[in-house]
Amino acid sequence: xxxxxxxxxxxxxxxxxxxxxxxxxxxxxxxxxxxxxxxxxxxxxxxxxxxxxxxxxxxxxxxxxxxxxxxxxxxxxxxxxxxxxxxxxxxxxxxxxxxxxxxxxxxxxxxxxxxxxxxxxxxxxxxxxxxxxxxxxxxxxxxxxxxxxxxxxxxxxxxxxxxxxxxxxxxxxxxxxxxxxxxxxxxxxxxxxxxxxxxxxxxxxxxxxxxxxxxxxxxxxxxxxxxxxxxxxxxxxxxxxxxxxxxxxxxxxxxxxxxxxxxxxxxxx
Amino acid sequence: xxxxxxxxxxxxxxxxxxxxxxxxxxxxxxxxxxxxxxxxxxxxxxxxxxxxxxxxxxxxxxxxxxxxxxxxxxxxxxxxxxxxxxxxxxxxxxxxxxxxxxxxxxxxxxxxxxxxxxxxxxxxxxxxxxxxxxxxxxxxxxxxxxxxxxxxxxxxxxxxxxxxxxxxxxxxxxxxxxxxxxxxxxxxxxxxxxxxxxxxxxxxxxxxxxxxxxxxxxxxxxxxxxxxxxxxxxxxxxxxxxxxxxxxxxxxxxxxxxxxxxxxxxxxx
Numbered sequence: 340x341x342x343x344x345x346x347x348x349x350x351x352x353x354x355x356x357x358x359x360x361x362x363x364x365x366x367x368x369x370x371x372x373x374x375x376x377x378x379x380x381x382x383x384x385x386x387x388x389x390x391x392x393x394x395x396x397x398x399x400x401x402x403x404x405x406x407x408x409x410x411x412x413x414x415x416x417x418x419x420x421x422x423x424x425x426x427x428x429x430x431x432x433x434x435x436x437x438x439x440x441x442x443x444x445x446x447x448x449x450x451x452x453x454x455x456x457x458x459x460x461x462x463x464x465x466x467x468x469x470x471x472x473x474x475x476x477x478x479x480x481x482x483x484x485x486x487x488x489x490x491x492x493x494x495x496x497x498x499x500x501x502x503x504x505x506x507x508x509x510x511x512x513x514x515x516x517x518x519x520x521x522x523x524x525x526x527x528x529x530x531x532x533x534x535x536x537x538x539x540x541x542x543x544x545x546x547x548x549x550x551x552x553x554x555x556x557x558x559x560x561x562x563x564x565x566x567x568x569x570x571x572x573x574x575x576x577x578x579x580x581x582x583x584x585x586x587x588x589x590x591x592x593x594x595x596x597x598x599x600x601x602x603x604x605x606x607x608x
Numbered sequence: 609x610x611x612x613x614x615x616x617x618x619x620x621x622x623x624x625x626x627x628x629x630x631x632x633x634x635x636x637x638x639x640x641x642x643x644x645x646x647x648x649x650x651x652x653x654x655x656x657x658x659x660x661x662x663x664x665x666x667x668x669x670x671x672x673x674x675x676x677x678x679x680x681x682x683x684x685x686x687x688x689x690x691x692x693x694x695x696x697x698x699x700x701x702x703x704x705x706x707x708x709x710x711x712x713x714x715x716x717x718x719x720x721x722x723x724x725x726x727x728x729x730x731x732x733x734x735x736x737x738x739x740x741x742x743x744x745x746x747x748x749x750x751x752x753x754x755x756x757x758x759x760x761x762x763x764x765x766x767x768x769x770x771x772x773x774x775x776x777x778x779x780x781x782x783x784x785x786x787x788x789x790x791x792x793x794x795x796x797x798x799x800x801x802x803x804x805x806x807x808x809x810x811x812x813x814x815x816x817x818x819x820x821x822x823x824x825x826x827x828x829x830x831x832x833x834x835x836x837x838x839x840x841x842x843x844x845x846x847x848x849x850x851x852x853x854x855x856x857x858x859x860x861x862x863x864x865x866x867x868x869x870x871x872x873x874x875x876x877x
Binding site: 452453454456457458459460473475493496497498499500502503522525526529530532533536537570571598599600601602605606607608 | 769795
């Protein structure tokens with residue numbers, strides 16, 4: 340199965356971001372014909388303030404981003420794992436992945452469980468819980484008989500979520516992200532590979548990159564989108580540029596790794 | 609707090625191994641005066657067959673290795689985290705860590721929970737459960753007000769054990785190991801660092817190295833003992849040689865990392 344990741348520099352302007360995404364998706368589909376295209380976290384709106392972000396929230400199945408994604412998935416005949424959109428539901432705001440099938444139908448919705456409330460070593464504070472409520476559902480979906488698991492960014496630090504996805508049959512786990520440059524340099528590659536090794540799944544890790552203005556200040560994300568195999572080998576990785584990366588993933592290799600080193604069957608705690 | 613790891617090539621001869629360990633411990637204590645010395649998994653007997661290994665099992669608090677460790681800890685006035693000894697208890701055989709204090713008293717005993725039943729990619733089969741029963745207790749102990757957590761080798765692939773140790777207050781986690789060369793090259797450093805990053809603890813990872821004869825065949829372990837800080841940085845690491853490595857660990861840094869990026873307080877599943 341061929342999969343493509345779109346690495347982009349999302350800003351706090353939905354019109355601009357959707358134009359960029361539209362172009363990048365069409366280009367990669369024309370060149371590579373992937374079965375699945377993955378977008379990063381907050382691909383349609385990144386930064387701003389709690390107020391401007393909240394104002395961009397969409398009530399699915401309505402909304403500009405939602406409709407755009409559904410249409411383009413259908414037009415191009417692809418699965419589209421839309422990193423995350425700001426979702427308004429029942430008076431709450433979520434950081435939500437939406438996945439569309441080649442008919443343009445929503446096949447999965449995952450609300451980010453672990454919210455990023457931290458201070459980086461150089462003193463920049465992030466507090467996602469000021470804007471978002473947290474999800475509480477473990478979400479998977481299927482493409483051509485293969486089960487995919489949903490996570491977002493900071494979730495990567497919580498292996499128990501990944502173990503739950505494996506219990507539900509995941510053989511591929513997707514991690515749309517907007518990892519900070521600083522924590523990215525220290526931890527991103529290592530955690531992507533650790534999750535792949537422990538869960539013996541392919542990991543599709545798709546990040547935003549570059550400078551974003553948030554609360555009036557410049558913030559930087561790390562890029563370095565990558566596809567990792569179940570043995571922890573990086574099949575392809577981007578650097579800091581806006582780009583797409585594509586690889587074919589061999590689902591037989593998941594069974595092969597799991598047969599020889601059946602760690603996922605050895606959990607006892 | 610200064611800590612030292614003893615990296616050695618244990619063989620299937622307890623007399624020889626204890627002589628080597630005796631020499632290495634005395635030397636590092638004379639030179640570095642560590643508060644704690646860590647030995648690798650199976651430091652006193654490595655390889656052989658299920659029969660010869662079982663014949664070496666000790667009934668604590670009796671046994672040649674047990675008594676040697678207690679004596680040397682007392683004589684040198686050190687804490688001694690004795691990687692693992694084959695323990696016989698209640699008709700069962702365990703792969704057990706024993707920890708001694710500077711008075712020579714046992715302060716912790718951990719029976720390996722996850723047994724290594726795998727086939728390496730080049731076809732070598734390991735089946736620890738043929739020899740051992742598995743433990744089921746999460747074990748920590750304290751040195752100078754700092755809590756240490758116990759794990760052994762293959763446990764490293766199961767982050768839920770590490771999360772449990774953190775719940776019990778661990779700020780340092782010890783991983784005596786006998787990692788195979790092949791899985792070591794692919795995964796050892798990465799998993800040591802991932803466990804440190806997720807748990808925001810110091811990781812003391814102490815391995816055997818070199819060639820071992822098991823069931824009449826040559827097996828190779830990976831060495832590469834290392835001390836990792838709670839941000840995932842390797843403070844010191846060995847290569848493949850028989851050696852000791854020492855580092856001072858700054859326990860204030862654990863609080864500092866946990867305060868800024870309080871991931872260990874964000875578990876919700």
